[in-house]
Amino acid sequence: MIESLLSAQVLLGILTSGIRLATPYLYAGIGETFGQRSGVLNLGVEGQMLVGAFAAFYAVQRTGNLVLGLLAAIVVGGLMGLAMAFVSVTLRAKQGISGIGFFLFGLGMSDLLFQTLLGTVQTVSGFRPVSIPLLSDIPVLGPIFFNQNLLVYTAYLLVPVADFVMNKTTLGLKIRAVGENPEAADSLGVSVARVRYITVTLGGVLSGIAGASLSIALLNVFQQNLTSGLGFIAVALVYFGGWRAWGLLAGALLFSMVNALQLWVQVLGIPIPSEFAVMMPYVLTIVALVIAVQRVRPPTALTKPFIREG
Amino acid sequence: MALRWSSYPQPSQRARWAARSGGGIPGLLKAHFNVNEILSTVMMNQIAVQGMNFLLLGPIIDPVQLERASRIPQTARISSTFSLPRLVPTRLHLGTVIAILMAVAVYILLWRTTLGYRIRAVGLNPEASRYAGINVARHVALSMALSGALAGLAGVVQVFGVNFRMFTDGSATGFTGSAGFHGIVAALFGQLHPLGTIPAAFFFGGLLVGANRLQRAVQVPAALIVTLNGLVVVFVVSTELWRQQRARRRAAEIARENEDPASVDVSPLDELEATA
Amino acid sequence: MRKITSLVVMVTLLALAVSACGAGGGDADGTFRIAVVTPSAINDLAFSQSIYEAMIKVQQAKGGADNLEFVVSENMFVVDDAGTAIRDYASQGYDLVIAHGSQYGGVLQEIAPDFPDISFAWGTTVDTFGVDNIFAYEARSEEGGYVNGVMAGALTESDIVGVVGPIETGDAKLYVDGFIAGVRAQNPSAQVNSNWIGSFSDVALASEAAQTHVSAGADVMAGTAQMVVGAIGVAKDNGVLWFGTQASQTSLAPEIVVANQIYDWSGVILEIIDLMGQGTLGGRSFEITLENEGLYMDYNDAFDLPSDVRARADETVQGIIDGTIDVLP
Numbered sequence: 001m002i003e004s005l006l007s008a009q010v011l012l013g014i015l016t017s018g019i020r021l022a023t024p025y026l027y028a029g030i031g032e033t034f035g036q037r038s039g040v041l042n043l044g045v046e047g048q049m050l051v052g053a054f055a056a057f058y059a060v061q062r063t064g065n066l067v068l069g070l071l072a073a074i075v076v077g078g079l080m081g082l083a084m085a086f087v088s089v090t091l092r093a094k095q096g097i098s099g100i101g102f103f104l105f106g107l108g109m110s111d112l113l114f115q116t117l118l119g120t121v122q123t124v125s126g127f128r129p130v131s132i133p134l135l136s137d138i139p140v141l142g143p144i145f146f147n148q149n150l151l152v153y154t155a156y157l158l159v160p161v162a163d164f165v166m167n168k169t170t171l172g173l174k175i176r177a178v179g180e181n182p183e184a185a186d187s188l189g190v191s192v193a194r195v196r197y198i199t200v201t202l203g204g205v206l207s208g209i210a211g212a213s214l215s216i217a218l219l220n221v222f223q224q225n226l227t228s229g230l231g232f233i234a235v236a237l238v239y240f241g242g243w244r245a246w247g248l249l250a251g252a253l254l255f256s257m258v259n260a261l262q263l264w265v266q267v268l269g270i271p272i273p274s275e276f277a278v279m280m281p282y283v284l285t286i287v288a289l290v291i292a293v294q295r296v297r298p299p300t301a302l303t304k305p306f307i308r309e310g
Numbered sequence: 311m312a313l314r315w316s317s318y319p320q321p322s323q324r325a326r327w328a329a330r331s332g333g334g335i336p337g338l339l340k341a342h343f344n345v346n347e348i349l350s351t352v353m354m355n356q357i358a359v360q361g362m363n364f365l366l367l368g369p370i371i372d373p374v375q376l377e378r379a380s381r382i383p384q385t386a387r388i389s390s391t392f393s394l395p396r397l398v399p400t401r402l403h404l405g406t407v408i409a410i411l412m413a414v415a416v417y418i419l420l421w422r423t424t425l426g427y428r429i430r431a432v433g434l435n436p437e438a439s440r441y442a443g444i445n446v447a448r449h450v451a452l453s454m455a456l457s458g459a460l461a462g463l464a465g466v467v468q469v470f471g472v473n474f475r476m477f478t479d480g481s482a483t484g485f486t487g488s489a490g491f492h493g494i495v496a497a498l499f500g501q502l503h504p505l506g507t508i509p510a511a512f513f514f515g516g517l518l519v520g521a522n523r524l525q526r527a528v529q530v531p532a533a534l535i536v537t538l539n540g541l542v543v544v545f546v547v548s549t550e551l552w553r554q555q556r557a558r559r560r561a562a563e564i565a566r567e568n569e570d571p572a573s574v575d576v577s578p579l580d581e582l583e584a585t586a
Numbered sequence: 587m588r589k590i591t592s593l594v595v596m597v598t599l600l601a602l603a604v605s606a607c608g609a610g611g612g613d614a615d616g617t618f619r620i621a622v623v624t625p626s627a628i629n630d631l632a633f634s635q636s637i638y639e640a641m642i643k644v645q646q647a648k649g650g651a652d653n654l655e656f657v658v659s660e661n662m663f664v665v666d667d668a669g670t671a672i673r674d675y676a677s678q679g680y681d682l683v684i685a686h687g688s689q690y691g692g693v694l695q696e697i698a699p700d701f702p703d704i705s706f707a708w709g710t711t712v713d714t715f716g717v718d719n720i721f722a723y724e725a726r727s728e729e730g731g732y733v734n735g736v737m738a739g740a741l742t743e744s745d746i747v748g749v750v751g752p753i754e755t756g757d758a759k760l761y762v763d764g765f766i767a768g769v770r771a772q773n774p775s776a777q778v779n780s781n782w783i784g785s786f787s788d789v790a791l792a793s794e795a796a797q798t799h800v801s802a803g804a805d806v807m808a809g810t811a812q813m814v815v816g817a818i819g820v821a822k823d824n825g826v827l828w829f830g831t832q833a834s835q836t837s838l839a840p841e842i843v844v845a846n847q848i849y850d851w852s853g854v855i856l857e858i859i860d861l862m863g864q865g866t867l868g869g870r871s872f873e874i875t876l877e878n879e880g881l882y883m884d885y886n887d888a889f890d891l892p893s894d895v896r897a898r899a900d901e902t903v904q905g906i907i908d909g910t911i912d913v914l915p
Contacts, residue, residue: 013797013798013802016801017794017797020794020797021790024790090551091548092554093547093548093551094498094499094547094550096494096495097495097499098543098544098547098548100494100495100543101541101542101543101544101547103540104537104539104540104543105540105541106540107536107540108533108534108535108536108537108539109533109537109540111532111533112531112533112534115531115627115629119629120629120837121629121630121631122837122838123819123822123839214789214790218790218793219790219793219815219816219819220819221789221816221819221838223789223812223813223815224533224627226789226790228482228785228787228789228791228813229788230790232352233352235348236352236353237349239348239349259791260794263781263783263791263798264802266779266795267748267779267798268779268802273368274754274781274782274784275360275364275784276360276364278356278783278785279356279360279361282353282354282357283353285353286345286354289343289345289349289350290339296344298346360784363753363784367754367755382688382691382756383753384689472666473665473692473693474692474696475692477665477689477692478689479625479663479665479689480625480663480752480753480785480786481663481785481786482787485665487664487665487667488664518667519670522667525659526659529657531660532660532661
C-alpha cells in the first residue's frame with residue numbers, strides 16, 4: 001500500500017492539492033509578516049479573512065462580477081486592518097488582546113451578515129482555473145503548477161515581491177528598522193506610526209484577499225466560520241518562516257502538502273487511524289523546525305507600542 | 311496552551327504529569343532547538359485534540375457507548391468520590407478556589423523565590439542572565455512545563471468539577487470551549503501579573519456568560535453576541551492609553567504636591583508592570 | 587484595576603437586568619413553550635437545520651405561535667455554555683427543553699434531576715440515563731445511508747466511491763457505515779474510500795478530501811456534516827454525483843445531487859408533546875426510521891435518475907421497512 005502512495009498519480013495529486021491549500025496561508029501569512037516585522041502582532045487575521053470572504057462572496061453573488069468581489073474583500077479587509085492599526089498604534093492597546101477582539105468581531109459580523117443578507121448556504125461561480133498557455137503543456141509539472149486559478153498564481157507571485165519589498169526597497173528598510181529599533185528609526189526621521197499603519201492595513205488587505213481566495217475561488221461557498229482556524233495557523237507559520245516571505249512559503253507548502261498527503265493516506269486505506277493522519281501536518285511542521293534549527297529572533301519591538309518620549 | 315494534554319478520569323496527579331510533559335515539550339524544543347514557542351504550541355493544540363479524539367473513540371471510551379452502533383466520543387462518568395465539591399448554594403465548585411490559590415502561588419513563586427527571580431530574569435534579558443550564570447535553557451523549559459501543568463490543572467478541574475467525564479464537542483478545542491485561548495486573553499488583561507488574572511478571568515468569564523444570557527433573553531442570533539463580545543474586548547483594551555495617561559497625570563500631580571520630582575509615587579499596577 | 591472592576595460591575599448588572607427581563611416564566615395563557623439548544627447554525631444544511639425545520643412543522647401542526655412558541659439557541663458547541671442555556675431555559679419555565687446534540691448528554695444528566703417538572707429531550711442517542719424526565723431520540727441514519735449506497739453502487743461506472751466524513755462518531759458513523767454496506771450489497775466489486783477529516787467545520791479540507799477522491803477515480807461521492815458544502819462544490823465542478831443526508835443539499839448543486847436522506851424530527855416531537863400531555867415527562871426513547879417516515883428519501887427531480895435504479899431504491903426502502911434487509915447486522 002505504501003507503494004501506491006508513491007505512485008505518480010498520488011504524488012501529482014498531493015502536489016496539486018498542496019499548492020491549492022497553501023494559497024490562503026500565503027496571503028494571510030505575508031500580510032502578517034509585514035505587520036510583525038514592523039513590530040505589530042495581529043491575532044485578528046482570522047476575523048479579517050472571514051469578513052473579506054463574506055464581502056467577496058456577497059459581491060459576486062449579487063453582481064456576478066469577480067473583480068468587484070475581489071475589490072470588496074480588499075476594501076473590507078483594509079478597513080479592518082486600519083482599525084487594528086488605529087487601536088494598536090494610536091491607542092497603544094495590548095496587541096494580543098485587540099487582535100482576538102477583532103477576530104471575534106470578524107467571526108460574528110461575517111456570520112451575522114451572512115444570515116441577514118443571504119440566509120442559506122449557496123455556491124457562486126468564482127475564479128476558474130486558468131492555464132498559462134505554453135507553461136501548462138510541460139509534461140507532468142505543467143498541469144500542476146500552471147493550471148490553477150488566478151488568485152493562486154497571485155499568491156505565489158506575492159512571495160518574491162514581498163521579499164523584494166522587504167529587503168531591497170526603502171519602505172522595507174523602514175519597516176525593519178521600525179520593528180527592530182523604533183527609537184533609532186524615529187530619531188532618523190522615520191514616522192514609526194505611519195510605517196506601522198501601512199503594514200497593518202496592508203496585512204488586513206491581504207487577509208481579506210486570503211478570505212476571498214476561499215469564498216470566490218477555491219471553495220466558491222460561504223458558511224459560518226468558513227476559515228476554521230486557518231488564520232491562526234497562518235500566524236503560527238509566520239514564526240515558522242522566521243519573518244521571511246520565503247520561509248513562510250516553505251512553511252505553508254510543508255503544512256499543506258502534508259495535509260494533502262494525509263488525505264491520500266486515508267483514501268488509499270493505509271491503516272493509520274484517521275486522527276493520527278489528521279495530526280500529521282502539525283507534527284511534521286514542528287519536526288521540520290527542529291531539523292532546520294534556526295537562529296532567528298523575532299523583531300525586537302514586536303508587540304511593544306512605540307511611545308515618543310519628550 | 312496545551313490545555314488538553316491532561317484530564318484522564320484518573321487521579322489528578324497523573325493528569326498533571328501528562329500536562330507537564332505536554333507543556334514541557336514546547337519548552338524543550340524552544341530551549342534546545344530554538345523552535346519558536348508560538349509555532350510549536352499552536353501545532354500541539356491540534357495534535358492534542360486529535361490525540362484525545364483517538365483515545366476517546368478507542369481506549370478510554372465509555373463501555374456503554376461501545377455497545378451502541380453510534381460511538382459518542384466520551385468516557386464513563388467519573389464516580390462522585392472524585393468530583394469536586396460544590397460551594398453550596400451556588401454551582402461554583404472547588405476548582406474556583408483552587409484557581410485563585412494557584413494564582414497566589416504563582417505570584418509567590420515568581421516574586422518571592424530565587425527560581426522565580428531567575429525565570430523573570432531569563433524572560434527580560436536572556437543574554438544578561440546567561441552572563442550572570444543562569445541556565446537559560448533549563449529555566450525556559452521549566453517555565454513552559456509549569457505553564458503546561460497549570461493548563462493541565464485547568465483541564466482537570468473542568469473535568470472533575472463540571473463535566474464529570476471526558477468528551478469532545480467535535481470542534482478544534484475538544485471539551486475546553488476555547489478556555490485555553492480565553493486564558494491568554496485573561497492573562498493579557500491582567501497585565502501579565504498572576505494576581506491580575508484573577509479579576510481579569512472573572513471579567514472575561516462574566517462577559518462570555520452574560521453574552522449568552524443576553525442571547526437567550528432577547529433571542530438575538532448567536533452571531534450578534536460574538537460580534538458584541540469582540541467589540542467589548544476591543545473597546546476595553548483600547549482604554550489602555552487613557553489609563554496610562556491618567557497614571558502619568560496622577561504621578562505628576564503627586565510630584566508637584568511633594569515639590570520633589572525625584573520622589574514620584576507610581577501606582578501599584580504600574581509598579582507591577584515595571585517588574586512584570 | 588478600577589477599569590476592570592467597573593466593567594465587571596457593569597457586565598454583571600447588565601446580565602442581571604437582562605435575565606430579570608427574561609425570567610417571566612410559566613405558561614402565560616396555556617401556550618406550550620419549547621426551547622431548543624443546538625451546536626451549529628440553524629442554516630447549516632445539516633444537523634441543526636433539521637431540528638429547526640422540524641420545530642417549524644410542529645408549530646404549524648399545533649396551530650401556530652399562539653399555541654406553541656419555541657426559541658432556539660444555536661451555535662452552542664461549547665458544552666458548558668449549552669448546559670447553562672439548558673439550565674436557564676428550564677428555570678424560566680419552558681415546558682420542554684430539547685438538547686439537540688450528543689455531546690450534551692453529560693450536562694443533561696446533571697441538570698434534569700434538578701427540574702423534575704420539566705421535560706428534556708436529548709438527541710441523538712437512545713440513552714435516557716434511567717431518569718424519568720429525559721426523552722431520547724435518534725436517527726437510524728444508516729437506513730437512508732444504505733439506500734443511498736445502493737443507488738451509488740448502481741450508478742458508479744468507475745466502481746470507485748468516495749465518502750467524506752467529519753469525526754468517526756455518532757450520527758456520522760451510522761450514516762457512513764450504512765452507506766458503505768449499501769454500496770457493497772449492490773455492487774460487490776465497487777471500492778469505497780472514506781476520509782474522516784477530523785473536523786465538523788473545515789470546509790477547505792473537506793473540499794480537498796473530495797478532490798482527492800476524484801483524483802483517485804471516484805465518480806460518486808457522499809458525506810455528512812456541515813463542512814461537506816466544500817465537497818459538494820468539488821463534485822459539481824467534476825461532474826461527480828452526490829448523495830446528501832440530514833437536509834436537502836440539492837440546492838447547492840442541482841446538476842449532480844441524486845438524492846438526500848431527510849431527517850424529519852417533527853413526528854418525534856409531536857409524540858413527546860402528546861406523552862407530556864398524558865403526564866409522562868420522559869424515560870422513553872424514539873427513533874426516526876424509514877418506516878415511521880421520520881426519515882425519508884428525497885429525490886432530485888432535476889437529476890435524470892434511471893428508472894431501474896429508482897426502482898431498486900424503492901425496493902430497498904421497502905425491504906428495510908419490512909425487515910427483510912438488515913442494514914447493519
